[in-house]
Amino acid sequence: MSVAAPTQTRCQQCPLKRLEIFRAVSPEELAFIEYFKSGEFVTEVGTTILLEGTNSPHLYTVLSGWGFRYKSLADGRRQILNFVLPGDFMGLQGSMFNEMQHSVESLTPMVLCVFPRDKLWSLYAKHPSLAFDLTWLASRSERLLDENLLSVGRRSAIERVAFVLLDLFLRARQLALTQNNRLKIPFTQQHLADSLGLSLVHTNKTLNALTSRRLIRWKPGAIEILDEAKLAELANHETSVSTLRPLI
Amino acid sequence: MSVAAPTQTRCQQCPLKRLEIFRAVSPEELAFIEYFKSGEFVTEVGTTILLEGTNSPHLYTVLSGWGFRYKSLADGRRQILNFVLPGDFMGLQGSMFNEMQHSVESLTPMVLCVFPRDKLWSLYAKHPSLAFDLTWLASRSERLLDENLLSVGRRSAIERVAFVLLDLFLRARQLALTQNNRLKIPFTQQHLADSLGLSLVHTNKTLNALTSRRLIRWKPGAIEILDEAKLAELANHETSVSTLRPLI
């Protein structure tokens, strides 16, 4: 856990601002965000950022890197709720209730903007547009969850795998993290299995099935989407709704 | 679809206000809520309140009655995302994106407070405390979804059934909808199955299993919780976090 002091990114130069999917922020908003931001948290791989049952005083926006949000049962079974990518916001639950009901762990080194929970109220009080953005973000992550629940509850194994892979690919592409049809995947098949509610073995076999159908190519550490349209059809993936997303 | 004109509930007399789980609202907040509210929507059983793919101009708070939120796949498979009870808020996704990504249908006659989407912004601008409440509500429903996803992804059939039933029972009890250990259940086993990602037949058999373990008693239309503690243990149900919930 290291909080860089002078080498911090100024919000002016926020790397995410360049991406066209993010809405433009006014100078006043930017000034407030800069005041709101208390520092940066640079993580290693495998760092626990938020822990179920604890009470974090921070909120975070992901500047770079991948992570995942999960819950566990007493005997160790784990369900990955969703993957966390740049631009995602986390920790709001801790500010609304007293305890985190889920954990978050990094999959790569990450850079997180840190916001203190105490100032959250002043954001609502003084910057309704940013408060609105937070609601937007909360709604969006609910949408992701809805999709995942539909997957895990009602899609077959091959449909599920097709769905997550395509979904991750599309999210990553919006963030300019893809190279043509290739995407670096910073997690193992075990993570995939835990996000899909499948066993590791069956996840592996299902990846093979997708490969032999020539829809994807999976090499540990990366995927290539060979046939986006067919994959979308198999996955029942509705190409998603677009709105400019907020930056905070 | 009938919108009662003069017989509307004044927010002063909102039936939910009596329940101690809801936070007290100030007179100013109450006045705004009354201004925000554009009417009431009284539904029949089986009414589609929000429909996936459409664009509703309204937001709703449930005053009374039960409903459920769901998504479907092209071939008709359906996943119930969660059940909707009094005090729940819905339709926010429609205001954040342009299209609903899920549907909502009533299980009983319902009374809904209707709020026009256009005035949402003025809520953020003028009543940050209420804006905060909306975020609270969004967070809460994310929490419910997290739990469900964990269930569907990682719990066995009997654990899942135990979990939903207990969870519904606890939610209903907070709303004073239970009688001792009994709760009227306004839906069929098919609904239960669709919320759990199980087949109808297996759901039925699992209900029997819980009955013969003497944990519950299920009669179509009602359940009785015979052993709350054992049920909670089987379900891995962490007795939930409490905060006063907002009313809007």
Added chain:
DNA sequence: CGGGATATTGAGTTAGTTCAACACAGGTGG
């Protein structure tokens, strides 16, 4: 009294699990 939903039960099937062995890569220390 009849008809349409809903619930119940049994039997056979299958998608996905568990177990177990093996392969492979990268990283460390002797």
Added chain:
DNA sequence: CCACCTGTGTTGAACTAACTCAATATCCCG
């Protein structure tokens, strides 16, 4: 530089939880 070790991926085989199909029962409502 090699030998080993640990984490990851791969594959086959046996097993089982949950599914589908199908028949029957029950309930409610007109």
